[in-house]
Amino acid sequence: MSGTAISYWANMPQTDMAYRLAKFHGYAGENIDAEVLSFLRKLEPEKLVKHSLLNEGERRKLYLFSFGPITEPYISEHCVLPKRPFELLKDSWSNRLPIIIGGNSFEGLYMYNRLKMFPQIMRSIINDPERILPEDIKDTHTPEELREMGQKILKLFFGEKEPSDRSLFKFLDIYGFKLFWHDIHRTVLARLAYTKAPTYLYRFDFDSPDFNLYRARYCGNDPVRGVSHADDLSYMFFSNDSWKVDLDSAEYKTIKRLIGILTTFASNSNPDCDEIEPFVWRPLEKNDPNLALNISYDLRMMELPEAVKLNALDELFKYREQLY
Structure with missing residues (x-):
């Protein structure tokens, strides 16, 4: 219960982590979502969690995880986070709830x-x-x-x-x-x-x-x-x-x-x-x-x-x- 959706470490910036994960495991193609996804789907499952992706700048900012919720780049009916959680505070539907x-x-x-x-x-x-x-x-x-x-x-x-x-x-x-x-x-x-x-x-x-x-x-x-x-x-x-x-x-x-x-x-x-x-x-x-x-x-x-x-x-x- 200790925490909130606006915590910086719970909101990863869009830094192409999927592409970086693919490259970490040998992907040599371009940063094209469909091709990256296809490569990752073929990896052994354990490789999806065995990695070291955070760079020095991200560690300096005390980011804790390589992957986390991000503001979604594509707005659709299935979109969960169209904006940063901080920006949703003012008019979130949860404001109606105790x-x-x-x-x-x-x-x-x-x-x-x-x-x-x-x-x-x-x-x-x-x-x-x-x-x-x-x-x-x-x-x-x-x-x-x-x-x-x-x-x-x-x-x-x-x-x-x-x-x-x-x-x-x-x-x-x-x-x-x-x-x-x-x-x-x-x-x-x-x-x-x-x-x-x-x-x-x-x-x-x-x-x-x-x-x-x-x-x-x-x-x-x-x-x-x-x-x-x-x-x-x-x-x-x-x-x-x-x-x-x-x-x-x-x-x-x-x-x-x-x-x-x-x-x-x-x-x-x-x-x-x-x-x-x-x-x-x-x-x-x-x-x-x-x-x-x-x-x-x-x-x-x-x-x-x-x-x-x-x-x-x-x-x-x-x-x-x-x-x-």
Whole structure:
């Protein structure tokens, strides 16, 4: 649930990835869709997923995947994305529907193993801080302005401490905002601007010692705590890594809460359910876009602890129309 369609890494630019994949596997023809498709259809299935296509410029922008949704070049009755998801925010059919949206309190743990294995990534950010800026602002500023803004964001996360590749968790915090939280926030702002349907914001902060299964996947056996990207899924779906928890445990209580919230919301567009009584989850209002339901060992409505950094990232956008 942590994420949004406007996240830059979920929206690949049109960079001829199918053609690049074909060339990677020996195609020598022209970049003609029908011919590329014919070549790819003849490949062994495993070759469709065995590749290394991202170039240095794309890695610098922190793209995570070679393939993802793109704005479709051909408009037809079957077209799903005629425009970038960001451009669809203003008049999307989903603006008529209530939604629940949110994130986890330490989303950046998703990158733990990668940064631990490749500390040069952190050094590259220190030397090239514009890497961590929102992608949508980069076309409206000079290289000098972007570098200054990148330094400003490093200072936002490090304070007076000198940035160093020894500060792994500071960089993980940066990634949590870069990959997830700020685009969630922008989506919330768009909802409050363009729709009257209720928007419910949550922050999942249940830090189980052993049942946050995605933290375990990202961090291995290292003694790391925190609520990672996707850890909320541990409490919604039974998986190969799951086990039956004690019925009197905090984990079971959290499972009941999340399932109750989601099934009740699916039934009547309101998340208030028996499992969270007497608590009442209020939808967002325009004057308070950072008021979230914090789901930890207990429940409470609170201003997002991330709000200061989210607001600072907002200020990087020259025009409101860039932000939402």
